[in-house]
Structure formats: structure tokens, C-alpha cells
Amino acid sequence: IKHIHNAQTQSSLSAANSLIKWQRSGTLTVQCFAPLSEPKAYERAEQMSCYIRDVLQRIQTCIRFRRCEAIEVGIDDGWFVFNVNATFQYDELK
16 A cells, blocks of 8 residues: 655635645555466456445545546566555645
8 A cells, every 4th residue: 555645735824723724635556466376366356456446435534535446457476466546635734
């Protein structure tokens, strides 16, 4: 699992409590591996990635996930690999 923050922008002026609202965004990547020694490695890796994609699409918290997608990467050193990519966004008061 890897997450990278891309943008961190001020989205409000200071309130009475001197806090400023910052909008944070980035990309989350989850890699799904299935060993090629398993008879259905492709299907297993695809199932894992689709499950994670579907979970991210349904999350209803202060973090918003968009553009959730399962992407076939292929074979890598004895594994079949899929990546799940999703952009995220949340607000932070500081």
C-alpha cells in the first residue's frame, strides 16, 4: 500500500479560532499479488483488486475516494499482479 499527497491547498480564510481549512489530495495505490504456482493466479489477483476497488468506492467518511480502478499489471517475478489506484481528498483544520 502506498499513498502520495499531490496537492495541499488552503481552502478557507482563518476562522475566529485562528484555524485554516486545508484541502489535501493524493493517490492511493494497493498492489495485489497471486503466486503463479496457484492454478488461477490471474483470477485470484483480479478478485482481490476488484474487492478493494469496490470497498474504496463505498467508503463514506471524511476521506473521499474517486476514480477507483483495478488495473492489470501482469506477471512479475513469479506473481500475477493487479494494482488498485484511487485518488483521495480530505479537509484538515490547522
